[in-house]
Amino acid sequence: MSQRNLDFGLEDLKQHLIGMAGYVEVAIDNAIQAWRARNVDSIQQVHQIEIKVNENHIAIDAECVKLLATQQPMASDLRLILAVIKINGEMERMVDQAVNIANNAEYYLKVPPLIQVADLSQMSDEVKWMVRNSIDAFVKGNEPLAHEVCLRDDKVDGFKNKIFRDILGQIKLDVGILEQGLNLILIARNLERIGDHATNIAEDVIFTVSGEDIRHSPKLEPRVK
Amino acid sequence: MNEPRDLLTVENLNAWFGQTQALKAISLSVKPNTVTALIGPSGCGKSTFVRCLNRLHEEVPGATAKGNVVLEGMDIYGPGVDPVMIRRKIGMVFQKANPFPALSIFDNVAAGLRLAGVRRRTILKEIVERSLMHAALWDEVKDKLSHPGTSLSGGQQQRLCIARALAVQPPVLLMDEPTSALDPISTAKIEELITELKKETTIVIVTHNLQQAARISDKTAFFLMGEVVEFGETSVLFTVPKEKRTERYITGKFG
Numbered sequence: 001m002s003q004r005n006l007d008f009g010l011e012d013l014k015q016h017l018i019g020m021a022g023y024v025e026v027a028i029d030n031a032i033q034a035w036r037a038r039n040v041d042s043i044q045q046v047h048q049i050e051i052k053v054n055e056n057h058i059a060i061d062a063e064c065v066k067l068l069a070t071q072q073p074m075a076s077d078l079r080l081i082l083a084v085i086k087i088n089g090e091m092e093r094m095v096d097q098a099v100n101i102a103n104n105a106e107y108y109l110k111v112p113p114l115i116q117v118a119d120l121s122q123m124s125d126e127v128k129w130m131v132r133n134s135i136d137a138f139v140k141g142n143e144p145l146a147h148e149v150c151l152r153d154d155k156v157d158g159f160k161n162k163i164f165r166d167i168l169g170q171i172k173l174d175v176g177i178l179e180q181g182l183n184l185i186l187i188a189r190n191l192e193r194i195g196d197h198a199t200n201i202a203e204d205v206i207f208t209v210s211g212e213d214i215r216h217s218p219k220l221e222p223r224v225k
Numbered sequence: 226m227n228e229p230r231d232l233l234t235v236e237n238l239n240a241w242f243g244q245t246q247a248l249k250a251i252s253l254s255v256k257p258n259t260v261t262a263l264i265g266p267s268g269c270g271k272s273t274f275v276r277c278l279n280r281l282h283e284e285v286p287g288a289t290a291k292g293n294v295v296l297e298g299m300d301i302y303g304p305g306v307d308p309v310m311i312r313r314k315i316g317m318v319f320q321k322a323n324p325f326p327a328l329s330i331f332d333n334v335a336a337g338l339r340l341a342g343v344r345r346r347t348i349l350k351e352i353v354e355r356s357l358m359h360a361a362l363w364d365e366v367k368d369k370l371s372h373p374g375t376s377l378s379g380g381q382q383q384r385l386c387i388a389r390a391l392a393v394q395p396p397v398l399l400m401d402e403p404t405s406a407l408d409p410i411s412t413a414k415i416e417e418l419i420t421e422l423k424k425e426t427t428i429v430i431v432t433h434n435l436q437q438a439a440r441i442s443d444k445t446a447f448f449l450m451g452e453v454v455e456f457g458e459t460s461v462l463f464t465v466p467k468e469k470r471t472e473r474y475i476t477g478k479f480g
Contacts, residue, residue, distance in 0.1 A: 004477050072436050074463050074475040211465030 006071040010080060013063050014139075017084055017091075020056045021135040023049050024091045024098075028131055028194060031098035032124045034105035035187060038113075046102040050095050057092040061085060079211060083204040087138065090197040090204075094131070097190040097197070104183045104190070114177045115170055117184055120191075123159035126152060127191045130198035137202055143209045149202035150214070156195035163188040232257040232427050233278070233397055238292030240273050240282055247273045249451045251292070255397075255444075260419060260428045262438035262459065265448030266474070271431045274448065275399045278429065279315035280308040297396065313341065316390035320402040322382035324374030324389070330357075331370040333385055337393040352392055359425065360388035361418045380411025387418065391426070398422065400430040404437065416441050435475055439463045447471045 027049040030042040064085045073081055130152050137146040171181045203215050231254040240248035248270045255261050263271040276282040277290045294301045301311045324333045334353040357363040362384040374385050404412040419441050432438050438445050446456040455471045466472045473479050
């Protein structure tokens with residue numbers, strides 16, 4: 001069977017989005033490295049990646065508009081393009097959150113670390129897992145993996161709540177650490193938002209693969225292959 | 226809210242051209258005031274199907290049909306049913322506009338009424354005007370009703386044929402690729418008209434234009450090799466089709 005014109009366009013679009021996903025992962029890694037390893041260079045990296053991501057954000061949307069207008073896709077093709085538009089937006093927001101984390105880290109690096117929050121490292125690892133696997137689920141069209149990503153969101157939310165309580169407790173004992181504490185709370189908040197975006201991507205993957213819209217529905221049991 | 230009852234029900238409809246079976250056990254139903262689109266590759270039986278709905282199919286030498294087609298409780302293939310009466314209840318618009326060449330615009334629209342025995346000029350005038358209005362043609366022809374129907378443009382002629390079909394107030398209007406010979410502007414007018422007309426009647430339309438089916442219909446049936454592969458809500462069929470064969474057809478992977 002000969003390939004349709006649309007197949008070439010969709011393949012290019014997927015590759016372009018996978019390229020964008022690569023930037024997103026590096027931006028998040030660097031943002032986390034910035035405060036975790038107290039690495040100043042990583043902050044600069046995040047800002048540089050943001051510029052590229054913003055360019056890609058516009059270019060990918062334009063590709064989608066072109067395919068919608070010229071190919072009038074239907075069924076799985078239509079679902080894929082709709083999902084790419086949404087995932088593209090989620091990724092751009094993820095990098096915005098990474099920039100926020102980098103900005104918080106910039107302050108955090110100016111003062112000696114007065115607060116130890118072990119959970120924040122674990123939360124970062126969880127969020128990175130969600131991001132990597134939401135992208136992986138998209139690339140492979142892996143619906144069970146996308147479901148697993150959705151389920152991990154609760155764990156990340158739990159970390160955020162625990163970190164909030166923990167830091168507030170420490171601030172109550174020593175108001176001198178207020179500003180540093182608030183920065184760490186904001187980092188946790190931004191990480192949690194990145195997890196939300198990864199969940200949204202996973203939901204878009206499920207829609208692309210099966211046509212099922214699971215948004216705003218009760219959490220589902222993980223689907224095992 | 227209770228769903229309205231089916232207006233047209235087809236059960237186990239089979240059709241043949243001589244020995245060749247063109248339709249195989251088709252069953253589907255149509256609610257009143259809806260648009261049902263029939264899609265599928267050439268030769269899949271969708272035109273034969275609509276021609277069975279108003280008993281035009283049997284006009285082809287050697288062509289036969291068997292099954293139940295029930296309109297408002299009456300089996301149109303029942304014993305003693307007059308096909309001409311059926312065609313008055315189930316109107317048809319064809320791919321190529323076919324106004325009566327010797328008749329004026331007015332007389333084209335009035336033709337069906339006159340056949341039905343309507344003679345009074347005032348009634349004819351009223352119904353012709355209303356039908357032309359419903360067919361969104363009135364403003365363009367009101368000052369030249371005595372001109373020949375064939376003097377109109379292709380798009381206008383097609384709307385004239387729709388007005389002619391509407392004049393006898395059929396509960397069902399069949400359309401067999403009504404816009405395939407028209408330019409995009411005329412097509413858009415007919416599509417707008419179809420959406421408007423479903424307030425008055427119930428439409429079954431054959432189209433090769435999938436986007437058209439998606440734009441104007443409430444339900445869509447996908448025909449393939451004389452069978453209905455999938456029949457369902459248009460919005461679902463074009464986004465999340467249940468059948469792999471539907472998916473492959475509407476995404477252009479075969480057909």
